[in-house]
Amino acid sequence: MARPDHSDLHNRHYPVEEDMALQRRVWRFERIGWYALLLLIGLSLAGLFSKGPLSNAQARSADGHLWVEYQRFMRNGASDALIIHLQGKPGKPLEVAIEGELLNGFNVEMLQPQPLKASTAGEGVRLWALSDTDGRAALHVTLRSDGVGRFATRVTSTNGASVQFSQFIYP
Amino acid sequence: MDSVLRAAAIYLALMVLFKIAGRRSLAELTTFDLVLLMVIGEATQQALLGDDFSLTNALLVIATLIAIDIGLSLIKQRSRWFSRLLDGGPTIVVENGQLLHERLKRARLDEGDILEAARSAQGIVEIRQIKFAILERNGKLSVIPYE
Structure with a gap:
């Protein structure tokens, strides 16, 4: 580090031996650390660590009959909602399959409304929900993150609509 | 395994955070600083233990924290450079x-x-x-x- 101009910052040898070069590095570290903390707070307000604009996401199928609201970022041990919206014929049961790594990375804590039927489908589950008079149905799934890392999930309805999304779980 | 990793991660993270805070921040404890320290402790506790409140887990975490502490002090004893880096100087x-x-x-x-x-x-x-x-x-x- 260059020798500082200001005499305040030169080394003193009495009554203690100083290492001002190191001390100035420490001070610089504190200063940079302070900006890093501000950045961290900003990013978490923005939702980089779950629950925020960066994290809230929607995946919509090409025909618009199926869309899923999910969190891009989640945290191990925390629970969050996943909402599956379906559009079909009024008063008819709608079938939806959840496949992929969802069940590896998460525990399904709650499912509302209760599906008419549920069965396994390969590695995933298949659910039947009754639609309302407009032909819409929404499944609210409360997930508790169990794993760490990236988990890709695919939601498919029987009318062919399908969406894919991936979620990242922080440790 | 995760008890050791959790303890090590928390130790490291707290060390960096308190280095950023500087030596002065919590040296002269006011009443509010004391409360702040307790809140930091509370926030840390969950991350340290996770959802495992067993005696074994607690002992593993404590053992890891103390082992890291001893390890660092041994390194500090041997390396003046490392000691200065961690503790600074007057x-x-x-x-x-x-x-x-x-x-x-x-x-x-x-x-x-x-x-x-x-x-x-x-x-x-x-x-x-x-x-x-x-x-x-x-x-x-x-x-x-x-x-």
């Missing part, structure tokens, strides 16, 4: 009755802090009565008056 902030303003500014201190330490330790009320004031490694201010 910094003179008043010299022969003169404030070293550039240092105070960087250490986030002001004249009031030095006078406070001078009053409580030495009964000194003016800066010009101070021969040396030194910001120690633990964040305390040592005040040495003129003879």
Whole structure:
């Protein structure tokens, strides 16, 4: 580090031996650390660590009959909602399959409304929900993150609509 | 396995955070600082233990924390460079009755802090009565008056 101009910052040898070069590095570290903390707070307000604009996401199928609201970022041990919206014929049961790594990375804590039927489908589950008079149905799934890392999930309805999304779980 | 990783991660993260906070931040504990420390402890506790409240987990976490602490102190003993890096060194902030303003500014201190330490330790009320004031490694201010 260059020798500082200001005499305040030169080394003193009495009554203690100083290492001002190191001390100035420490001070610089504190200063940079302070900006890093501000950045961290900003990013978490923005939702980089779950629950925020960066994290809230929607995946919509090409025909618009199926869309899923999910969190891009989640945290191990925390629970969050996943909402599956379906559009079909009024008063008819709608079938939806959840496949992929969802069940590896998460525990399904709650499912509302209760599906008419549920069965396994390969590695995933298949659910039947009754639609309302407009032909819409929404499944609210409360997930508790169990794993760490990236988990890709695919939601498919029987009318062919399908969406894919991936979620990242922080440790 | 995860008990050890959790403890090590928390140890490291807290060390970096408290280095950023600087040696002065929690050296002179006010009532509020005490509360803040307790809240930090509460926030840490969950991450340390996760959802495993077993005796084994608690012992593993404590053992890991203490082992890291001993390990670091052993390294510090052997390497002066490492010791300086972790603990820093003392910094003179008043010299022969003169404030070293550039240092105070960087250490986030002001004249009031030095006078406070001078009053409580030495009964000194003016800066010009101070021969040396030194910001120690633990964040305390040592005040040495003129003879």
